[in-house]
Amino acid sequence: GNTGQSVGGLYCNAQGKLELTNPTLSKTLCIKGTGEVKVKNTIGRNVPICRTDYPGTESETVPLDTQPGQEYELTCPDANKYYTWGDAATSAQYYINPAGSPVEDACRWNEAGSNMGNWAPVNLGVGKGPTGQTYISIFANKPTNPDGKLNFNLEIVGDVSGKCAYIDGEFYNNGVADPSGCTVLVTGTATYKIY
Structure with a gap:
């Protein structure tokens, strides 16, 4: 748009x-994403x-209602084949809602105190950059809900460069505890494990 928003x-x-x-x-x-990144719900x-x-609209409205015991592919955009903004590559961002939340209430604009939607406590970043390297992350939804907590744990497992996790909030x-979250390089495939 005229003021820099994506359209x-x-x-x-x-x-x-x-x-x-944008044909x-x-x-x-x-x-379709690269297929390198998945999420598995083990709770x-x-x-x-x-x-x-x-x-x-840049709102968190593309739903994935993960079910117990199931694994799903997360879209990992390839920067060389995906939308660019101001000549810069873009990636995918996901909002992680508390277990048991109705997906129709979670995947929409919400309100303070709901711990859902744009107020979800945790975000994931997923993307394959222009150089062909895939990075994924777990981080707090700052500044919107930096003190929110999920009622489960989350870790990245697989072919990754380090350990990245969200444990007990x-x-x-x-x-090492790090309030800024964590990012890892994916060298094969990786899974966000909900446990």
């Missing part, structure tokens, strides 16, 4: 037909994970 998706043209707003990016509405309740619709970078 993407569909619009209705003068003939009343839907068109992609040079893709000929389809959805672009006894659902955990809603909400991706930011970027480009678009704290972030750990290679086993």
Whole structure:
């Protein structure tokens, strides 16, 4: 847009037909990720994970309602094939909601104190950069809800450069408490394990 926000998706043209707003990016509405990153729910309740619709409204409205015992692919955008903003590569951001939250309440703009949606306590960052390296992260939803807590733990496992985890409401970078969260390089495949 005129003030720097991302714009993407569909619009209705003068003939009343839907068109992609950026047909040079893709000929389809959805672009598949790299397939390198997954999430596995190993607890006894659902955990809603909400991706930011970027480009678009930039709200956390793309739902993934992870179910107990199930594994899912998380979209990991490839910067060389995905949306750029101001000539800069973009990645995916996910909002992690408390276990047991209804996905229809979690994956939308919410309100202070809800611990859901844009007020979810924890974010994930996922992306393959222009040089071909994939980085993924776990971090607090600052400044929106820096004191919020999840009712489960989360760690990154697989072919990664270090240990990155969220345990009992704290972030750990290679086993050391770090309030800023953690980021790891993925050298094969990686899974966010909910436990």
